[in-house]
Amino acid sequence: MAAEATTHSAHAEEHHTSTGLSNEKLAMWVFLGSECLLFGGLISTYMFNKGRIGPNDIGPNDVFDIPFTSVSSFVLLMSSLTMVFAVSAIARGDLRGNRIWLATTAALGATFVAGQVYEFTAFYSEGLGFTTNLFGSAFYALTGFHGAHVTLGIVMLMSLFVMSMRGNLTQERAETVEIIGLYWHFVDIVWIVIFTIVYLFPQ
């Protein structure tokens, strides 16, 4: 605890702001707090509407492929591990390691998005479109918004990778990687909730 306190105070001395903390990091946490409201709205809308379908309508049990989604969930979960490795690498000045882990994280994220595109295509071919019924609308809105967030995260990770290749991402800018990492982990925890509530809850 003492060492933790020491490092906190050392961290605070780094930032000449009114709070003693990094404004950028503070802004990211405020943004993530507000994102809870966005995804909370989408998740509760899904919960409310998933059962509001007719007896012959296509529903969750007709389309979900749990083994496939489990694998893509695992891929996204492991991308959080590679992201912390990227943050850890740049914090100790290992720029090459940072680039490798950033690229790995982006590749895992792209794998997840590719899986989601495949899943959407399969669902559509089985007859579940965005306007087919309330379940379809709520499902595509929720998972589509999440997929858009993952895609934006991949763009940010690749931007960091390019910055690093050009020599613009050094140990002094480790906090930039950490802030993008916070966004990436948030996308991961949102999927943890979506995976459980949307896919695994008994229908």
Added chain:
Amino acid sequence: MATVTPESPDTAHAPEEHASGDGHAHPSNWLYVKVAIYLALLTAFEVFTYFETVHGWGDTAIIIMLVIMMLLKFFLVVAFFMHLKFDAPIFWRLFVFGLILAMAVYMVMLTAFRFW
């Protein structure tokens, strides 16, 4: 538990935390790997509950187990991967405020629409 000596890439197992160039405590890579193993195990158990063999336990029991495992995974990522366990308490408060506000608003909404 906490040491302030920088960690070399090939000695990731010993310290649980190290200080980086910005003076900010970062857990060791080994701690991250341990958290990832817990996350993978929890995910495997979550998926296990989906299959028919355990549906004899009843939907309510399954939902309670899934919610507990989901919360464990959520807080493992937030505390360790997002560094909230090691960071300034204000970040934790900001995030939890948003989280609780979202849960409260949507619980009220679902109750108003007689979801339960």
